[in-house]
Amino acid sequence: SNLSNFNVSMNNLVGEIPAGIGNATKLKILYLSSNNFTFPIPPEMGNILQLQVLSLNNNSLLNQIPVQLSNLQNLWFLDLGANYLENPDPVQFKGMASITELNLTYNYLTEVPPFVSKCPKLVSLDLSLNTITGQIPIHLLTSLRNLTILDMTNNYFEGLILAEIKNLTNLKHMKLGKNKLNGTIPKEIGLLSNLEVLELNQNVFQGPIPSSIGNLHRLRRLDLHKSGLNSSIPTNLTYLDMSGNSLTGSLS
Numbered sequence: 001s002n003l004s005n006f007n008v009s010m011n012n013l014v015g016e017i018p019a020g021i022g023n024a025t026k027l028k029i030l031y032l033s034s035n036n037f038t039f040p041i042p043p044e045m046g047n048i049l050q051l052q053v054l055s056l057n058n059n060s061l062l063n064q065i066p067v068q069l070s071n072l073q074n075l076w077f078l079d080l081g082a083n084y085l086e087n088p089d090p091v092q093f094k095g096m097a098s099i100t101e102l103n104l105t106y107n108y109l110t111e112v113p114p115f116v117s118k119c120p121k122l123v124s125l126d127l128s129l130n131t132i133t134g135q136i137p138i139h140l141l142t143s144l145r146n147l148t149i150l151d152m153t154n155n156y157f158e159g160l161i162l163a164e165i166k167n168l169t170n171l172k173h174m175k176l177g178k179n180k181l182n183g184t185i186p187k188e189i190g191l192l193s194n195l196e197v198l199e200l201n202q203n204v205f206q207g208p209i210p211s212s213i214g215n216l217h218r219l220r221r222l223d224l225h226k227s228g229l230n231s232s233i234p235t236n237l238t239y240l241d242m243s244g245n246s247l248t249g250s251l252s
Helices: 019-023 043-047 067-071 114-118 138-143 163-167 187-191 211-215
Strands: 005-007 029-031 053-055 062-064 077-079 084-086 101-103 124-126 149-151 156-159 173-175 180-183 197-199 221-223 239-241
Touching: 019 043, 043 067, 114 138, 138 163, 163 187, 187 211
Parallel strands: 005 029, 029 053, 053 077, 062 084, 077 101, 101 124, 124 149, 149 173, 156 180, 173 197, 197 221, 221 239
Antiparallel strands: none
């Protein structure tokens, strides 16, 4: 087949994605999202080497993300969100050199997949609504210098936000709310001069809001509610949520 674009999203398709999809080797764009597909993602999908866009989100796909997907080195958009998928094999799943947008939200991931740090062109990364535990890995903060959107809301991250966050200088949206992050918010966040949205709500930080956040002149949304903080509040904002903290003193 010479088919290059196949879109059957938002239908009522059921059962498994047929293995024969791997024979459609001319495909560049494949949308199977918002159906009722179950079973694992067929490994044969890794044969569609010209694929650039793959969306499987909002189905009921199961088990590990197959390592064969990492054969798709021309892929720049991958959306596997809202399924029941588990972490891919951390050794065999290769980095994806072309990918710029990766959505793994609302699955059963228990760690940040190591391959993510081997995707140097990544601009948007969504790992929200999983069950990821442990510290935010340093490789995430040192490898993804093109990242503009980072969403890891609603997981079980704990420990400190490392000072290496300063490497993500292109970040515009950073969403780390509803985790178990603790310690102080690092002053290095104030070096992220492109930041427009910063959400650190519902964590267990201690101490003050770093004054360096006041240097973020593009920041328009700051959400720190229920984060255990106490300090003065930076200006230049259009949205500020500080509810459920331990602020003292007067408003002036």
